Amino acid sequence: MGLGDPDIGTRNEAGIAAVIGVLRQRLGDRLQTGEALRGQHAHTTTFIPPQLPDAVAFVQSAEEVRTVVRACADHRVPIIPFGTGTSLEGQINAPQGGISIDMSGMARILSVNSEDLDCTVEPGVTRVDLNTHLRDTGLFFPIDPGANASIGGMAATRASGTNAVRYGTMRENVIAVTAVMASGEEIRTAHRARKSSAGYDLTRLMVGSEGTLGVITSVTLRLQGIPQAISGGVCPFPTVEAACNAVVMTIQMGIPVARIELLDGLQMKACNAYSKLDYPEGPALFLEFHGSDAGVAEQAETFDAIARDCGGGPFLWTKEPERRTQLWKARHDAYWAALHLRPGSRAIATDVCVPISRLAECVVATQDDIASAGLIAPIVGHAGDGNFHVSVLIDGDNPAEVAGAKTFISRLNARALAMDGTCTGEHGIGQGKRPYLIEEMGAGIAVMRQIKQALDPHNIMNPGKIFAFDA
Template sequence: MDQPQGSAFARPLAPAVVSELREVLGGRLQLSEAIRQQHGSCEAHFETMPPDAVAFPHSTEETARLVQICARHAIPVIPYGAGSSLEGQVVATTGGLCIDLSEMNRIVAVHAADLDCTVQAGVTREQLNEYLRDQGLFFPIDPGANATIGGMAATRASGTNAVRYGTMRDAVLSLTAVMPDGRIVRTARRARKSSAGYDLTRLLIGSEGTLGIITEVTLRLHGIPDAISSAVCAFDTLQGAVDTVITAIQLGVPVARIELVDEVGIGAINSYAKLDLEEKPTLFFEFHGTKASVDEQVEIVREIAIDLGGGEFVWSNLSEERSRLWKARHQAYYAGLSLRPGSTGWATDVCVPISRLADCILETRADLDTTQIPTPIVGHVGDGNFHVLFVLDPASEEEAAEAARLNDRLVARALAMDGTCTGEHGIGLGKQQWLIEEHGPGVDIMRLIKRALDPGNLFNPGKIFAMP
């Protein structure tokens, strides 16, 4: 099967190229070893592969000028947001220029009457929601990390609110992007629907920087609900917790968030976040709407949970309490790593049809119970997506091989259930062979698109699939 490949592109930047880049950016072109190393790594277990230089543009036009220089000199380009990717999307497999968009962090416009806004790619989701709060609006896509909006679009992120509000695919109305030849393209207008030509917006969403560099994003917004209520509920069995999710979804209860953390994960969260949750399979809920509709949702879900072995609902209705609860859930990755100081995390995810969720999670947990590697399961289970974290000894080749074997079994199981090899992490370096297994000849079509838009294979080379 295809594997990530190196390239003859990898070489130090020539002094003449550095001079051209500095004409655009001045001191915002960085060549220091520390900054290059930082930009050649991600949150996950992949080897650090630094770029040859890091650029910090402030506008779409500057980004386009950088790309034009790189195109003339056949220099690879790697877009970078917050560096929170989990499948090696930002590592520089062939050297080249890393374009860090984090300083493009201006909120361009908010159209409150139309429930949309336009932001530069480096705006983070927390920054955006802080800005919107006084206008009674919020942006719901929440992958956990304080990721940049451009990075979230590039990886087709989703997260805890996806069960009600959808993913980045649903949230993005339009993109501005710099293409591999340096052209600037706006993919759509702000209209809520259009039948005008190919859907370039969704072609770029999820392309992981291989087709274009996203520099501005126009987003759908939502009104802040009148009532928000959060709760946790522990279950006697993992089966009961997952069946509660399936039943609630099949009954059409519009829960905003349903998050699963198994007993291994709860133990880690308790220790890391100083909580005292029961160390059992646990669901984290959040309900949005009017007070009457929230009360109705709560009662329905409570009855389902009681029937399936759930315990008492522990409520967090105050904003500070809800924030503490969800912060603990969002820190599950770091909580897992704390189970084993000095460890390396290998986070993986799959997504299956909701009717197969219980089978997939239970079979996976049984697999994981055969290893001594700590392996918490967490998941945005309301839409069939869950994650496994392998907490590895970085010096142990045996553990790495065991994790790879268990991950292969997990992904093969999900595909056999007509699921996907990744619900939200993307392909990057880590799941290229499974992309081929999932899409078959469709990957050849993806390669044709890549070759047409980026004939020199300069945009994030080596990611998603190899180019023969």
């Protein structure tokens, strides 16, 4: 299976019809089968073709999730959890049809424990809504993947983002989840204690499982104190290699940078045009520092010295919230900015991650590959942890361009793996990355498959994702 060619599974027509009948009685008009609505719950954000579910169940409680799962388990019908639909590797497609469980109606913030710096939320809460709710507590949730994703979806895909270099990913920030398993039973993976050595780490098993083991019904999260002061800005560099060298030196010196984002020259050109900025159109780093007033100033000045040692600078930084907001909005709009480089094109957004000592080598080799292949493909990355993204702009109706993009992405993944990296730092596997996970994990795939078969013996939980159910 290659990129854009997801499996087409065997449909259980009789079972699907029976489940739709049962759920109509239980959910009423919150079970929808209209084609337009089903299309909205299939994969539409990238080049992978959408595969529609047969119905969408709009659940409002964990009990209703159990109802849907039990009905599907009784008739062996696939279940596809749906958050906000911002995943990028086909995680919400329904290759065998089935029931999409829309979690947007489960959007309550269940508790905030300010003294313990944690909270528990339902899966449909979005990261923006959570931080709005937390604003008056002096706390915030730091994981920021760019899109206003749901917390349940972020946990399921082990999301990351611009703040990961300081605050970690969802793996480090999820304390516990509750989830309905394939049997219809709801489990709790942990309590709120900050550490535990009690048995298997079921929380980590569920985080990143992409809905293939269970449906998450609540998430307990670590929170952080809102910094006293924040500084941030842009630093230009003559080459991508010089920018990456500055990143490595910054991390090795222990500077507690909160965000350090790499944009190549093409991406800077796109961001300038789309967001109406006037930064130099060459490689650049976007940075942010959190701490005290004196601390963030000292960190910015230290980074400026590092940048100059690497041939870059000056580092144009500020503490003004309005200017920082403008900067990070431009970074978050990088995908849309890239599309304007080739009007009418579609973007295949893909990511890899390598040890930061190999980041410059990997990015430069990727730029050379892009040039040799004649592609338009800007690069942006979470440079502090070695993760970068390439948006390959193609005419989706041109078979030659599609084939060329697939071949390039295969080389990109092979390059990252050869550097002891991974085929995905934060997008997850879904359908699009399945072939590369096999190359990355080798015999480890068999262990994953055994876990899946033990917990979901009839393969009803988001089938066709991560790896093939049968060897």
